[in-house]
Amino acid sequence: MPFHYPNGNLYHNDAKAQPKKQMARSHTRFDNRGMSLEEEINDSNQFYRARDIAVIYKKPIPLQIVKVDYPKRSAAVIKEAYFRQPSTTDYNGVYQGHYLDFEAKETKNKASFPLKNFHEHQIEHMRHCLRQAGICFVIMRFVSLDRLFVYPASPLITYWDQQIKGGRKSIPLTEIETAGFEVHYALKPRIPYLAAIDRLIATLTINKGDHHGQ
Numbered sequence: 001m002p003f004h005y006p007n008g009n010l011y012h013n014d015a016k017a018q019p020k021k022q023m024a025r026s027h028t029r030f031d032n033r034g035m036s037l038e039e040e041i042n043d044s045n046q047f048y049r050a051r052d053i054a055v056i057y058k059k060p061i062p063l064q065i066v067k068v069d070y071p072k073r074s075a076a077v078i079k080e081a082y083f084r085q086p087s088t089t090d091y092n093g094v095y096q097g098h099y100l101d102f103e104a105k106e107t108k109n110k111a112s113f114p115l116k117n118f119h120e121h122q123i124e125h126m127r128h129c130l131r132q133a134g135i136c137f138v139i140m141r142f143v144s145l146d147r148l149f150v151y152p153a154s155p156l157i158t159y160w161d162q163q164i165k166g167g168r169k170s171i172p173l174t175e176i177e178t179a180g181f182e183v184h185y186a187l188k189p190r191i192p193y194l195a196a197i198d199r200l201i202a203t204l205t206i207n208k209g210d211h212h213g214q
Contacts, residue, residue: 035190037104037106037139037141038058038090038104040190040191041058041090041091041104041139041191041193042058043189043190043191044189044190044191044192044193045057045058045091045093047188047189047190048189048194053095053194054093054094054095054096054100054194055093055094055095056091056092056093056094056095056100057091057092057093058090058091059088059089059090059091059092088101088121088122088125089101089102089103089122089125089126089136090102090103090104091103091104095135095194095197098134098135098197098201099129099132099133099134099135100134100135100136100137100197101125101126101129101134101135101136102136102137102138102139103118103122103126103138103139104138104139104141105117105118105138105139105140105141106140106141106142106143107140107141107142107143108143108144109142109144109170110142110144110145110173111172111173112170112171112172112173113140113142113151113170113171113173113176114169114170115159115160115163115169115170115171116169118156118160123156123157123160126153126156126157127153127157129153130153130154130157135197135200135201135204136152136153137150137151137152137153137197137200138150138151138153138156139151139183139191139193140176140180142173147182148182148183148184148185148191148193149176149177149180149181149182149183150180150181150183150193150196150197150200151171151176151179151180151181152179152180152200155171155175155179156171159171181196181199181200182196183195183196
């Protein structure tokens with residue numbers, strides 16, 4: 001079913017489905033091999049909510065339905081729809097008094113993460129959230145390496161701005177390893193990314209303290 005942006009352009013999903021044999025490479029996936037990154041994050045968020053650890057949801061997509069078929073009286077099939085407004089990021093919620101806002105992206109690249117995976121309105125949304133002291137980041141997955149990272153929005157925005165000025169069009173894996181926080185698959189939750197967020201928050205607190213001490 002085709003979806004369209006508010007300007008009429010056809011929507012293309014950035015996170016294309018990966019072959020199941022690729023999705024199941026790591027033995028740490030346990031009994032849920034083949035789950036997409038989105039499904040793994042949703043599963044983890046459900047775990048966090050059920051235990052009152054955090055309240056985080058995938059954002060609903062505001063759609064304007066323009067064409068519907070009724071092959072059966074009891075069923076309707078949406079044939080065409082438009083986004084009412086540009087999407088921002090995938091997830092948001094609250095964790096220990098902190099507002100979290102983040103995107104989930106993946107790449108088949110092994111040495112860098114392409115900036116083309118992001119859209120300008122997503123970057124601007126993150127920029128605005130950071131100005132309100134929100135905790136913004138991207139959960140990045142390197143499909144071929146089967147590695148996950150929580151990468152803060154601040155260095156992402158820096159790379160985005162440099163790209164516009166002629167800089168490189170991808171973020172090196174070595175930079176992500178340095179500025180990001182690697183997350184390892186577990187049983188419950190599937191992606192324990194809040195442990196990385198604890199480290200991110202601690203880093204932000206230390207940096208804020210250093211700034212005030214100057």
